[in-house]
Amino acid sequence: MKKTIVIGACGQIGTELVLGLRGLKGSENVIAADLHDHCPEKLAGGPYTKMDILNRDAVRSFIIDNSIKEVYLLAALLSATAEKNPAFAWELNMEGLFTILDLAKEGHIDKIFWPSSIAVFGPTTPKVNTPQMTIMEPSTVYGISKQSGERWCEYYFNNYGVDVRSIRYPGLISYTSLPGGGTTDYAVDIFYQAKLGNDFNCFLNEDTALPMMFMEDAIRATLELMEAPKEKVKIRSSYNLSGCSFTPKELAEEIKLILPEFRIQYSPDFRQKIADSWPDSIDDSAARNDWGWKEQFDTKSLVDIMLKNVNVSLLEQNNN
Ligand code: NAD
Numbered sequence: 001m002k003k004t005i006v007i008g009a010c011g012q013i014g015t016e017l018v019l020g021l022r023g024l025k026g027s028e029n030v031i032a033a034d035l036h037d038h039c040p041e042k043l044a045g046g047p048y049t050k051m052d053i054l055n056r057d058a059v060r061s062f063i064i065d066n067s068i069k070e071v072y073l074l075a076a077l078l079s080a081t082a083e084k085n086p087a088f089a090w091e092l093n094m095e096g097l098f099t100i101l102d103l104a105k106e107g108h109i110d111k112i113f114w115p116s117s118i119a120v121f122g123p124t125t126p127k128v129n130t131p132q133m134t135i136m137e138p139s140t141v142y143g144i145s146k147q148s149g150e151r152w153c154e155y156y157f158n159n160y161g162v163d164v165r166s167i168r169y170p171g172l173i174s175y176t177s178l179p180g181g182g183t184t185d186y187a188v189d190i191f192y193q194a195k196l197g198n199d200f201n202c203f204l205n206e207d208t209a210l211p212m213m214f215m216e217d218a219i220r221a222t223l224e225l226m227e228a229p230k231e232k233v234k235i236r237s238s239y240n241l242s243g244c245s246f247t248p249k250e251l252a253e254e255i256k257l258i259l260p261e262f263r264i265q266y267s268p269d270f271r272q273k274i275a276d277s278w279p280d281s282i283d284d285s286a287a288r289n290d291w292g293w294k295e296q297f298d299t300k301s302l303v304d305i306m307l308k309n310v311n312v313s314l315l316e317q318n319n320n
Pocket residue numbers: 007008009010011012013014033034035036051052053054073074075076077078092115116117118168169170171172173178179180181182184
């Protein structure tokens with residue numbers, strides 16, 4: 001079995017992706033890599049290495065010396081954090097990608113997964129059922145970095161034959177680990193506050209519709225895209241992917257059906273402007289036609305599973 005690495009493995013997606021990949025390829029074949037000195041308990045069932053994706057030489061040596069053939073590059077600053085430090089966000093989100101694309105161009109890596117985002121779209125994009133190909137004028141540094149990354153992925157595929165695959169993830173919702181500084185994070189935080197019996201103060205206004213997806217669907221989509229025969233992967237920038245779409249008010253109403261005491265207030269902050277520039281919903285017919293994508297979780301099933309499974313002790317662990 002060829003060796004695989006997940007870089008940025010301790011984050012919201014990485015924690016579940018590593019476990020999914022280990023189930024598929026065998027624990028010993030999937031290396032988790034992140035900035036942390038020590039491997040988190042959840043990933044302790046397989047190899048872990050401390051790695052800074054910005055240390056190009058060290059990353060190159062590790063991948064070449066360990067004959068790693070498949071790379072999932074997740075390390076990035078997300079939309080809200082990136083707006084606070086645009087220069088560093090650009091550096092982190094782009095340089096790591098070039099390091100990995102170049103390794104593949106030189107023949108050291110067979111296959112790359114690199115996630116893009118709904119943030120590639122901007123205020124001039126059609127908002128409802130946003131098509132795969134449309135106007136893309138992102139207005140955040142995060143969106144600009146993801147759009148540029150998409151262009152470079154396609155360029156490396158067209159010019160050097162690099163097998164790079166990508167999904168424009170919507171806002172991802174999960175209970176295994178906390179989100180890392182995005183504009184869609186409210187849709188995770190809300191479940192912790194509901195479970196604690198607290199009122200929730202939402203940083204977006206009640207009518208802000210955004211595309212969202214339960215993590216299990218996102219991980220399955222990632223594995224399905226990566227396992228798809230090469231000729232079925234016709235888009236080498238990044239695939240639109242849709243799960244469900246809701247506003248904070250609609251999400252709160254679903255929660256109230258299970259926890260009638262739950263209350264929500266709205267205090268929009270700088271993230272409102274980011275959310276206003278993104279689509280309400282996504283047309284993902286290309287992913288459906290090319291490699292058979294179909295979501296399993298709608299808003300209702302996502303709310304049920306989140307309220308059953310969020311563990312409020314994660315909040316404390318994260319604060320320590
Ligand atoms: P996250 O912030 O939860 O995790 C990112 C991980 O990368 C963290 O564990 C962090 O320690 C690590 N990291 C940061 N800098 C690093 C470096 N220099 N070297 C090595 N590791 C480093 O993010 P996530 O939500 O898991 O997102 C992963 C990827 O998916 C990102 O590229 C993000 O843009 C993309 N994405 C996420 C979402 C979402 O809703 N979570 C949506 C669209 C796209």
